[in-house]
Amino acid sequence: MAESFIFSIAESLITKLASHAFQEASRVVGLYDHLRDLKKTLSLVKAVLLDAEQKQEHNHVLREWLRQLKSVFYDAQNVLDEFECQTLRKQVLKDHGTIKDQVSHFFSSSNPLVFRSKMAQQIKDVSKRLDKVATDGQKFGLRIIDVDTRVVHRRDTSRMTHSRVSDSDVIGREHDKEKIIELFMQQNPNDDDKSLSVIPIVGIGGLGKTTLAKFVFNDKRIDECFKLKMWVCVSDDFDINQLVIKIINSVNVNDAPLRQQNLDMVDLEQLQNQLTSKLAGKKFLLVLDDVWNDDRVKWVELRNLLKEGVAAGSKILVTTRIDSIASMMGTVASYKLQNLSPENSLSLFVKWAFKNEGEEEKHPHLVNIGKEIVKKCKGVPLAVRTLGSLLFSKFEANEWEYVRDNEIWNLPQNKDDILPALKLSYDFLPSYLRQCFALFSLYPKDYEFHSVEVARLWEALGVLAPPRKNETPEDVVKQYLDELLSRSFLQDFIDGGTIYQFKIHDLVHDLALFVAKDECLLVNSHVQNIPENIRHLSFAEFSSLGNSFTSKSVAVRSIMIPNGAEGANVEALLNTCVSKFKLLRVLDLRDSTCKTLPRSIGKxxxxxxxxxxxNPNIKRLPNSICKLQNLQFLSVLRCKELEALPKGFRKLICLRHLGITTKQPVLPYTEITNLISLELLSIESCHNMESIFGGVKFPALKALNVAACHSLKSLPLDVINFPELETLTVKDCVNLDLDLWKEHHEEQNPKLRLKYVAFWGLPQLVALPQWLQETANSLRTLIISDCDNLEMLPEWLSTMTNLKVLLIYGCPKLISLPDNIHHLTALEHLHISGCPELCKKCQPHVGEFWSKISHIKDVFIKEPEKLKEEEDE
Structure with missing residues (x-):
């Protein structure tokens, strides 16, 4: 329930009211006393909220009181935001306003005297309502608990940072693995038989079907048996076109794992031709993970597409929770995955509850309590792992007993339901993390999250704690993700130094839906209307935008279409937003096809x-967009018809992330350099630009992404003008000379502090640029992909003492690694693909470079035999 994070809402309000900037601004407009009184009342109410959160499960009246209180809190947020809007507008008028602007401001409702009177009344109204609700709450006899003590113990999460499964991390599934592989190795009765063998794994959610499939998928015997391996996550969506696209991309992923073709506009016949060319004559293994489709017509259609030109012995491995689906798809009897044995469950629990192997022997009393906790998990690995993580580094018996004896286990539940175990772990989250976790419900299942996207949403909705001194909001996001990862809420987590990606398990997604149901709604074709209390809307597909908004849906703060609104015209939605959703904080209309934006968007x-x-059609943005002084994130990337940025861009003084595609030959530097808060700048498909920046200073910029600027010849960046730059991505800029970067750079200048560097699709790159050597003490991730003419890696690469990730894809002329690469002791992930000679030399145990890279935890080298076979074909 959404009331589980009401404490964090109160805390954020008090923090804002207590900030020096807010207090100074309130004095200027004469509202200091009003806001001080509001803060006092909020502090009194906040003191009992943690106790109320814990007791609401069994008290309907208390739950309703919290709901009323939350409504007042949100109204208080709106009042404070209104106050901030006025303060920002005043600052913009002072710094950039004309006389005409100032006269217009004086005669508007934003006139200081009118505004003060209006705000004073709103604050009084909120304070009065808050006083009443606070008085009503006295009857519950709530205890004062003013500090949230549910701290998260961070653990070493290094073993959980990639999707491949380490044998040592899988407990109790060795027998299952051998049985599945045995089925794979069975020959078809007739060698000429072109039918596809389909092997289903069936089991309840959280049982480890996907883990077992990965366990099998990565076995050496499977590599030897199948020329081609593909992995596709199916989940709720069984759209044939999209599935074929996923399969094609899964084939392509062997050449460049982080790049995928954009095939969304291709019809099924063209897709079938591409698929056939990829699979023809190859003996393949395809994993279809997490299938829910029970429509046999769709399955037969997909199967027939896959059978075209298939080599004998090809197999499909299916994981599903539903017996009837397994029977429909399978050509052999379903493999029914059983629950873990009590012994294996306890071993798994101990592995996650204690830091070091054997540590449990020092705490036999805790292990005995753990046995009773494990019993309640019913042999479901996800439940065992989650509760083990929950108790990690806790050595007080009462903490373990609380989990064992918690009444949540007695709630009505379905057979083998593990939601109580996950909900219990959620209840132990600090209040500030609960709100962030709940927002995962706005994304579809199997969504691949990127930290930049998550950071934008969390920050835009004000659910992040204010950064401490020398911290950024991205630092806070990383801390939050680390904490969620430590509790096993995240999986397939990849740490790129400054950028992170991850997924969440389907059941964890179900938990997010459950706890966020009063505030967040993921709209699909089954949703008939949108309740008036919903604040965050996400549309699973654009067709569901037809669902009616109620006339009272004024509370909406977020509208998202995470899968894109391709082919959709969103003018009607935009008009609805402007007329109804005046409190909107987040509006994501990616892939839409509207030709204009209404001028009223400035409201x-x-x-x-x-x-x-x-957006393929939009040519101009209204100048009114520059009235959005609160705007922190703006993306017009890949809007290839956009002729120019609007006038007045400098007024967006809060802008932190900006993504640009424009036909302008020169960026409006005087506008952009006034964006003093800008930290991330992406410039893409600006085909008319030959040069960018030219000595302009960006004092706060931390990340720069430049892509598909085909006329670009130089990037004159240096540490003087970009003192905070940490992330650099350069992609598909075929005329760019990276060495020109440092042509005016003097040796005595400070060194670059880049942490993440990626070079993609740069055929002109023969050697890594010399200036990269300056990042020796800071660089953590280096990605080199599709650089056809790169011939060598320099010896100074071995001085990168903090390098954790080195990914090299599609560099066919690269034939060696630096002699001293074994000096990279921090290196954790080394992936090499599309480099035939280099792959041959790096083969495990037999390659000449193997002894120098064998210490690396995650090494993926594409086998040269497979590369050769694919080249021959």
């Missing part, structure tokens, strides 16, 4: 995040 003064990226 959405609370808007913090706006994206219209990938």
């Amino acid at each position: 959405l003064k609370h808007l913090r995040s706006f994206s219209i990226q990938n």
Whole structure:
């Protein structure tokens, strides 16, 4: 329930009211006393909220009181945001306003005297309501607990940072693995038989079907048996076109794992031709993970596409929770995955509850309690792992007993339901993390999350704690993700130094839906209307935008279409937003096809995040968009018809992330350099630009992404003008000379502090640029992909003492690694593919470079025999 994070809402309000900037601004407009009184009342109410959160499960009246209180809190948030909007507008008028602007401001409702009177009344109204609700709460006899003590113990999460499964991390599934592999190795009765063998694994959610499939998928015997391996996550969506696209991309992933073709506009016949060319004559293994489709017509259609030109012995491995689906798809009897034995369950629990192997022997009393906890998990690995993580580094018996004896286990539940175990772990989260976790419900199942996207949403909605001194909001996001990872809420987590990606398990997604149901709604074809209390809307597909908004849906703060609104015209939605959703903070309309934006969009003064990226039609943005002084994130990336940025861009003084595609030959530097808060700048498909920046200073910029700027010849960046730059991505800029970067750079200048560098699709790159050597003490991730003419890696690469990730894809002329690469003791992930000679020399145990890279935890080298076979074909 959403009331489980009401404490964090109160805390954020008090923090804002207590901030020096807010207090100074309130004095200027004469509202200091009003806001001080509001803060006092909030502090009194906040003191009992943690006790109320814990007791609401069994007290309907208390739960309703919290719901009323939350409504007042949100109204208080709106009042404070209104106050901030006025303060920002005043600052913009002072710094950039004309006399005409100032006269217009004086005669508007934002006139200081009118505004003060209006705000004073709103604050009084909120304070009065808050006083009443606070008085009503006295009857519950709540205890004062003013500090949230549910701290998260961070653990070493290094073993959980990639999707491949280490044998040592899988407990109790060796027998299952051997049985599945035995089925794979069975020959078809007739060698000429072109039918596809389909082997289903069936089991309840959280039982480890996907883990077992990965365990099998990565076995050496499977590599020897199948020329081609593909992995596709199916989940709720069984759209044939999209599945074929996923399969094609899964084939392509062997050449460049982080790049995928954009095939969304291709019809099924063209897709079938591409699929056939990829699979023809190859003996393949395809994993279809997490299938829910029970429509046999769709399955037969997909199967027939896959059978075209198939080599004998090809197999499909299916994981599903539903017996009837397994029977429909399988050509052999379903493999029914059983629950873990009590012994294996306890071993798994101990592995996650204690830091070091054997540590449990020092705490036999805790292990005995653990046995009773494990019994309640019913042999479901996800439940065991989650509760083990929950108790990690806790050595007080009462903490373990609390989990064992918690009444949540007695709630009505379905057979083998593990939601109580996950909900219990959620209840132990600090209040500030609960709100962030709940927002995962706005994304579809199997969504691949990227930290930049998550950071934008969390920050735009104000659910992040204010950064401490020398911290950024991205630092806070990383801390939150680390904490969620430590509790096993995240999986397939990849740490790129400054950028992170991850997924969440289907059941964890179900938990997010459960706890966020009063505030967040993922709209699909089954949703008939949108309740008036919903604050965050996400549309699973654009067709569901037809669902009616109620006339009272004024509380909406987020509208998202995470899978894109391709082919959709969103003018009607935009008009609805402007007329109804005046409190909107997040508006994501990626892939839409509207030709214009209404001038009235400038009225959405609370808007913090706006994206219209990938729009193929829009030519201009209204100048009114520059009235959105609260805007922190703006993306017009890949809007290839956009002729120019709007006038007045410098007024967006809160803008932190900006993504640009424009036909302008020169960026409006005087506008952009006034964006003093800008930390991330992406410039893409600006085909008319030959040069960018030219000595302009960006004092706060931390990340720069430049892609598909085909006329670009130089990037004159240096540490003087970019003192905070940490992330650099350069992609598909075929005329760019990276060595020109440092042509005016003097040796005595400070060194670059880049942490993440990626070079993609740069055929002109023969050697890594010399200036990269300056990052020796800071660089953590280096990605080199599709650089056809790269011939060598320099010896100084071995001085990168903090390098954790080195990914090399599609560099066919690269034939060796630096002699001293074994000096990279921090290196954890080394992936090499599309480099035939280099792959041959790096083969495990037999390659000449193997002894120098064998210490690395995660090494993926594409086998040269497979590369050769694919080249011959």
